[in-house]
Amino acid sequence: xxxxxxxxxxxxxxxxxxxxxxxxxxxxxxxxxxxxxxxxxxxxxxxxxxxxxxxxxxxxxxxxxxxxxxxxxxxxxxxxxxxxxxxxxxxxxxxxxxxxxxxxxxxxxxxxxxxxxxxxxxxxxxxxxxxxxxxxxxxxxxxxxxxxxxxxxxxxxxxxxxxxxxxxxxxxxxxxxxxxxxxxxxxxxxxxxxxxxxxxxxxxxxxxxxxxxxxxxxxxxxxxxxxxxxxxxxxxxxxxxxxxxxxxxxxxxxxxxxxxxxxxxx
Amino acid sequence: xxxxxxxxxxxxxxxxxxxxxxxxxxxxxxxxxxxxxxxxxxxxxxxxxxxxxxxxxxxxxxxxxxxxxxxxxxxxxxxxxxxxxxxxxxxxxxxxxxxxxxxxxxxxxxxxxxxxxxxxxxxxxxxxxxxxxxxxxxxxxxxxxxxxxxxxxxxxxxxxxxxxxxxxxxxxxxxxxxxxxxxxxxxxxxxxxxxxxxxxxxxxxxxxxxxxxxxxxxxxxxxxxxxxxxxxxxxxxxxxxxxxxxxxxxxxxxxxxxxxxxxxxxxxxxxxxxxxxxxxxxxxxxxxxxxxxxxxxxxxxxxxxxxxxxxxxxxxxxxxxxxxxxxxxxxxxxxxxxxxxxxxxxxxxxxxxxxxxxxxxxxxxxxxxxxxxxxxxxxxxxx
Amino acid sequence: xxxxxxxxxxxxxxxxxxxxxxxxxxxxxxxxxxxxxxxxxxxxxxxxxxxxxxxxxxxxxxxxxxxxxxxxxxxxxxxxxxxxxxxxxxxxxxxxxxxxxxxxxxxxxxxxxxxxxxxxxxxxxxxxxxxxxxxxxxxxxxxxxxxxxxxxxxxxxxxxxxxxxxxxxxxxxxxxxxxxxxxxxxxxxxxxxxxxxxxxxxxxxxxxxxxxxxxxxxxxxxxxxxxxxxxxxxxxxxxxxxxxxxxxxxxxxxxxxxxxxxxxxxxxxxxxxxx
Numbered sequence: 001x002x003x004x005x006x007x008x009x010x011x012x013x014x015x016x017x018x019x020x021x022x023x024x025x026x027x028x029x030x031x032x033x034x035x036x037x038x039x040x041x042x043x044x045x046x047x048x049x050x051x052x053x054x055x056x057x058x059x060x061x062x063x064x065x066x067x068x069x070x071x072x073x074x075x076x077x078x079x080x081x082x083x084x085x086x087x088x089x090x091x092x093x094x095x096x097x098x099x100x101x102x103x104x105x106x107x108x109x110x111x112x113x114x115x116x117x118x119x120x121x122x123x124x125x126x127x128x129x130x131x132x133x134x135x136x137x138x139x140x141x142x143x144x145x146x147x148x149x150x151x152x153x154x155x156x157x158x159x160x161x162x163x164x165x166x167x168x169x170x171x172x173x174x175x176x177x178x179x180x181x182x183x184x185x186x187x188x189x190x191x192x193x194x195x196x197x198x199x200x201x202x203x204x205x206x207x208x209x210x211x212x213x214x215x216x217x218x219x220x221x222x223x224x225x226x227x228x229x230x231x232x233x234x235x236x237x238x239x240x241x242x243x244x245x246x247x248x249x250x251x252x253x254x255x256x257x258x259x260x261x262x263x264x265x266x
Numbered sequence: 267x268x269x270x271x272x273x274x275x276x277x278x279x280x281x282x283x284x285x286x287x288x289x290x291x292x293x294x295x296x297x298x299x300x301x302x303x304x305x306x307x308x309x310x311x312x313x314x315x316x317x318x319x320x321x322x323x324x325x326x327x328x329x330x331x332x333x334x335x336x337x338x339x340x341x342x343x344x345x346x347x348x349x350x351x352x353x354x355x356x357x358x359x360x361x362x363x364x365x366x367x368x369x370x371x372x373x374x375x376x377x378x379x380x381x382x383x384x385x386x387x388x389x390x391x392x393x394x395x396x397x398x399x400x401x402x403x404x405x406x407x408x409x410x411x412x413x414x415x416x417x418x419x420x421x422x423x424x425x426x427x428x429x430x431x432x433x434x435x436x437x438x439x440x441x442x443x444x445x446x447x448x449x450x451x452x453x454x455x456x457x458x459x460x461x462x463x464x465x466x467x468x469x470x471x472x473x474x475x476x477x478x479x480x481x482x483x484x485x486x487x488x489x490x491x492x493x494x495x496x497x498x499x500x501x502x503x504x505x506x507x508x509x510x511x512x513x514x515x516x517x518x519x520x521x522x523x524x525x526x527x528x529x530x531x532x533x534x535x536x537x538x539x540x541x542x543x544x545x546x547x548x549x550x551x552x553x554x555x556x557x558x559x560x561x562x563x564x565x566x567x568x569x570x571x572x573x574x575x576x577x578x579x580x581x582x583x584x585x586x587x588x589x590x591x592x593x594x595x596x597x598x599x600x601x602x603x604x605x606x607x608x609x610x611x612x613x614x615x616x617x618x619x620x621x622x623x624x625x626x627x628x629x630x631x632x633x634x635x636x637x638x639x640x641x642x643x644x645x646x647x648x649x
Numbered sequence: 650x651x652x653x654x655x656x657x658x659x660x661x662x663x664x665x666x667x668x669x670x671x672x673x674x675x676x677x678x679x680x681x682x683x684x685x686x687x688x689x690x691x692x693x694x695x696x697x698x699x700x701x702x703x704x705x706x707x708x709x710x711x712x713x714x715x716x717x718x719x720x721x722x723x724x725x726x727x728x729x730x731x732x733x734x735x736x737x738x739x740x741x742x743x744x745x746x747x748x749x750x751x752x753x754x755x756x757x758x759x760x761x762x763x764x765x766x767x768x769x770x771x772x773x774x775x776x777x778x779x780x781x782x783x784x785x786x787x788x789x790x791x792x793x794x795x796x797x798x799x800x801x802x803x804x805x806x807x808x809x810x811x812x813x814x815x816x817x818x819x820x821x822x823x824x825x826x827x828x829x830x831x832x833x834x835x836x837x838x839x840x841x842x843x844x845x846x847x848x849x850x851x852x853x854x855x856x857x858x859x860x861x862x863x864x865x866x867x868x869x870x871x872x873x874x875x876x877x878x879x880x881x882x883x884x885x886x887x888x889x890x891x892x893x894x895x896x897x898x899x900x901x902x903x904x905x906x907x908x909x910x911x912x913x914x915x916x917x918x919x920x921x922x923x924x
Contacts, residue, residue: 034765082661106861113676
């Protein structure tokens, strides 16, 4: 590897992780600001542990993400099947375009449009409205993850299944869904990421009774720095890191199996 | 053999919009036979398979299975199974689960299923492969699993859609023999689709030659090879030298400027015909002894024979298969026996062809497993 | 297709179509109606007239697009070489995951980190002081906004480019070298054109959200950088003038649709021309 490539990689990873590490380091600060490091302490973690409101919000955020992703995965998979099975070209193209509308719309517009919609429906802003909005912006990404898997799937598999006596429901549950499961899982995780990362849409459609982590951090940050947030970030980063390692180990193991198999066949 | 009719097509046609894929097909299959649908791609042979399996419904006509019209019966309720060209094994299941797929849908007990799977895997020589994943198998093994999976469903009719076309030459030969053995052992009717004439000739009891959505000719492999009904069949099955000629009278044909004795009859006097001579029936000799005199243009070594291209003085090209090499540019004679000459009339239907053959050939008309009285004449269209 | 399967397809279409109507068509339609429904005047084009005749709003539109463009160019300049380096690494899947990892930290937390970094007595300012530059206000500047936005969007640019680069048949660059092209020529004439689909996706996924990063503007940019996103947020949540907010929204949507249509057309023409 050339020196220049090494340098660029180091530089980029420094850029990516410097702000995050900065958060982590100051989470252990004895002082109250992100300016001077006054010595090591766990005190902000203790504050976090005692802050039931913030912990409740973290729990809300995770629950909201799981629930909205689950619903979005179900509807998104149905949507992908609908688009895939549609024969008429014009209808297929319009469905795909409509699907992509929310994907390419800026968050503020989605937020504003949903605020108008929910108000028109006479809903009180809160958990339900946020959930609906999250489901709505997650569905298109699920469709986009599942659709290619359907297109890649050997179409004769469904024919083979019904040839062997499977009824349409059995073809779906025993063959089609298992074969496209990787796309469905990918869609679910993308939806999860979208939901956890969202701020703007939630900010528009949330009410007094319900808040997500992003909204809470926004309102706290406007009032000034609180190292409790650093402590929380550190914990979340740690969790994400563990998940990445686990996922990597799992995928490496799977890949190892596959290459071994290929050698065997040869 | 007590021939029992299992499947029948009555005037079956299929078109997609303006394109006619099948034109009024009539055919009849007896149980326990190995049938082959042979033809180039786009000839409609796979379409017939899809009509039998239920993937397609005919635009008109009747598909009759065991005496019942099944035009609209969904695929999952037909007692017919298919071995797909690309294997189509379920990638989310291992070998055992693939073969057990059909029996499980029938809610058989797991013990029965296990016995069934073992039996089928034994039949295709894959015993012990139960727990293998599909992507661990070679192409040949995958095709064996596909055959076992289809057979595990106890079909009365097994459809094979070019199942060997993706395999290499040697493996294809092995599987051809094995498929034939399996078919004989189980006594199930096989309908095999291929574009490979060699494969069709080697495996089948009965061949349907298809082109342009029409059955051009049907018969035993020997019949079809020796007595092609028209130019297409003669050209598609095996190598042929086809030259125009005139049937002066019964048993006397005129081509390349000479008269030859032959064994065909029943045409009008001086009728224009096509003359077929197979390359393997032609022998090289001295120019003096030859019935035709030709110049060797080129030759290529084919392992068990030399393929020689020669040109006569009328500039007709003759393909000859010879055991010994010849010298390019030299003049040689070609000889052949009167029975090597096969005459084809223009636009003769298979029905008329058969009738004519029967009229002058009092002896051994080839036995037809299906009842020949059932056959409906087909109109041939050479345009 | 048999009847049962058809019925299933119709059911899928029904469910999905209903969702599209209720959650895609309806909200956008309502946004359009709201933009035309001027309080006290009924339906009129007054909002649009106001928007297109008002200097500040037009300037803001230009500003938004300019800043989004700058953010896109900055991320592309960093991301492309990074993606190229990543594809050459041994454990590239792992390194790629490390690039994606920051996206799992909520963007508000990352923005929050920059408040500390860029603050008056923050690390960056003190480092600058150390080298001899005087202390300066970094927070609440346009530069700060660009920096943070580019930082947040960076992984979204790397990912599609990385995938496009991996999709390139490794024999093609080898063939190019074999035919006598230098590494630089190979990069310019083979790798870059072949990775264009990834670059295009990256540009779209960065450019569009960059138009609406109102929270960064609020927290980092102060209120100095007013983008269309900020304006919409202000009209909806602060001044409660939904009607005018919707108008800006509609303008933004149309501008975006135009940009996308234009880039797509150019691509097609290019492809056609090359044939």
